[in-house]
Structure formats: C-alpha cells, structure tokens
Amino acid sequence: MTSQHLIPPLNFGMIEEDLYRSGQPNELNFPFLEKLGLKTVVWLAPEEPNQRFLDFIDDQDIHLYHLGVVSSMNAWDPITEEVVLEASELILTPKNYPMIVMCNLGRHRTGTIVGCLRKLQRWNLTSIFEEYRRYAGPKVRVLNEQFIELFDTDLVRVPIDHPKWL
Numbered sequence: 001m002t003s004q005h006l007i008p009p010l011n012f013g014m015i016e017e018d019l020y021r022s023g024q025p026n027e028l029n030f031p032f033l034e035k036l037g038l039k040t041v042v043w044l045a046p047e048e049p050n051q052r053f054l055d056f057i058d059d060q061d062i063h064l065y066h067l068g069v070v071s072s073m074n075a076w077d078p079i080t081e082e083v084v085l086e087a088s089e090l091i092l093t094p095k096n097y098p099m100i101v102m103c104n105l106g107r108h109r110t111g112t113i114v115g116c117l118r119k120l121q122r123w124n125l126t127s128i129f130e131e132y133r134r135y136a137g138p139k140v141r142v143l144n145e146q147f148i149e150l151f152d153t154d155l156v157r158v159p160i161d162h163p164k165w166l
C-alpha cells in the first residue's frame with residue numbers, strides 16, 4: 001500500500017466552508033485539490049493558467065471563470081472594481097461551491113477579492129488588512145489595501161439564496 005501525500009497549493013487557505021483561495025497549483029497539488037471536490041475555479045490573473053492545470057480542470061469537470069482578462073495586462077495594476085463585482089457574484093452563489101479563488105501566487109488579486117468579501121461580511125479594516133498581509137508577506141501593495149478600504153459594498157448584489165456565512 002502506498003501513501004499519497006496531499007500537498008496544498010502555494011498560499012492555500014480556507015475563506016469559508018467550501019470556499020478556498022490559493023496561488024496557481026502544480027501537478028503535486030492536484031491530488032489535494034481533487035479531495036476538495038471543486039465545482040468552480042475563479043482565475044484572476046491576466047494570463048491563462050498553465051496547460052497542465054487547464055487539463056486537470058477539464059478532467060475534473062470543474063468550471064473555470066477567467067476574470068483577469070478584464071483587467072489591465074500590467075501585473076502591478078490593482079484589480080478593477082468590475083472584476084471584484086463579477087467575482088463577488090460568483091462567490092455569493094452557493095451552487096458554485098466548492099470553489100477556489102486564485103491568481104498566480106494567491107497574494108494580491110486573490111487577497112483583494114478576499115478583502116472586499118471580508119468588508120461585505122463587516123469585518124473591521126484591521127482584521128481585513130492583517131489577513132491580506134499574512135498572504136502577501138513582504139510584498140504588500142498599499143494600492144490594494146486602499147482599494148479594499150474604499151470599496152463600496154453597496155455595489156455588490158447579494159442574492160436571496162446567499163451563502164450562510166454572509
């Protein structure tokens with residue numbers, strides 16, 4: 001009998017039940033992701049995920065939403081309000097769960113989406129920024145924190161059948 005090691009992707013974390021975040025996985029992470037039983041991947045980077053990950057998504061019948069193409073091709077530009085609202089709509093639809101939100105490293109774009117989600121959950125800014133910084137490490141981007149702080153949660157359409165955690 002062989003034991004299989006389950007290795008989570010870079011910057012993996014649980015946001016809420018059946019809602020996860022991470023950076024782009026590699027082949028070593030696929031068995032771990034398979035255990036999550038994902039239905040949806042929200043991909044926030046401007047470029048396509050790598051081909052092996054696309055093949056894994058296809059093999060597992062996971063729906064991929066590539067939202068990063070809407071934003072600037074400059075990786076340093078903050079995520080757009082349009083992308084945050086589109087991602088929020090997907091995240092607030094329980095039929096899409098289990099779901100993972102990801103970008104290349106799972107730091108800035110993913111962290112901004114999670115920060116805006118936490119603001120919608122009425123977390124205080126200190127807690128939101130602490131979580132953002134935990135994943136961003138020494139690469140904190142003040143523009144992303146400013147975006148989260150100024151994000152207008154009234155723009156988010158909360159469906160009647162929203163997740164229990166909201």
